[in-house]
Amino acid sequence: MSAVTTAGRTDRGLPAPMLVGGAFVLSTVANVAFQTGDILFTDNDPHRQDGPISSIVSISVVGGLALAVALAVALPLMRSPAGAKVGAIVLGALALVAVPFFWSGAPAVFGATAAWLAGLARGGQPQSGAARAFGVIGIVVAILGVVAVFAGNLAAILS
Template sequence: MSTSTAPRTVQLPSARVLVGGVYAVCVLAQLGVHTGDIVLTDKDPYHSEGPVESIIAISIFGTAALVIGVGLLLLLARTPAGARVGSFLLLALAVVTVVFFWSGAPGIFGACAAASAGLTRGGRPLAGSARVAGIIGAFFAMLNLVLTIGGLVLTPLIG
């Protein structure tokens, strides 16, 4: 089993910036919006699927994804063989959690997969299928960012 590296053509920000940015936008920004909804409106915050339920769900799923993703990244990315396994495992978690996209979980796992594959600044880029897993993980991270920002912008306009 070869763990060769490949040249990087597009450079993502550092792993800390990428994962932290996804968490900040997909989790913290949403928590801020829901908190603002409670503070600035007269609507009942405890209604079904209201701000309180959203804050609890986003906090739990988003933060759990951050802890699990970063934990696996730190544990597995020590060696090229471990980083290869990590990129596949983290991508699988991104795919499995796609039903929880509102919590930022797929984006966080995708960003961790990209970091594990060495696609972030300062990383050792892996070759082959591990690189593909990292690229798909980066796609999940960017897609989750776009969907979250779009949702935050469009929700007040349509509802």
């Protein structure tokens, strides 16, 4: 599916706040909710090594920090097309580097923000070249990050 553009703006897709916020909610917040469910609905010791309490702390810190970094990079750079290109490349690269930390939602947040700056969000200025490629990579990483969070937690629940 390709985006339709009118006067240089993308007409389809999610608005940028919903794209980035949704990635954060569906990865970081959902993972914290799964860990909270482990505390509330199981008889497992929540203080065990790598248990839900330590997981909630690490997920919240890393995921929140990723959101803060992504917005700190994106908000000043989104004002100009050249800045948006640089931001899309930087955040797309951060999404790839952060893949080992998928449990925190960091790759999903970085990837969604890269997609926004690449013009893949509604109302965005479509970019070309490396910026567009990193935006596409970013949205793929974001989707895979959300799937990994849900699949991993559902596998843990079912086992």
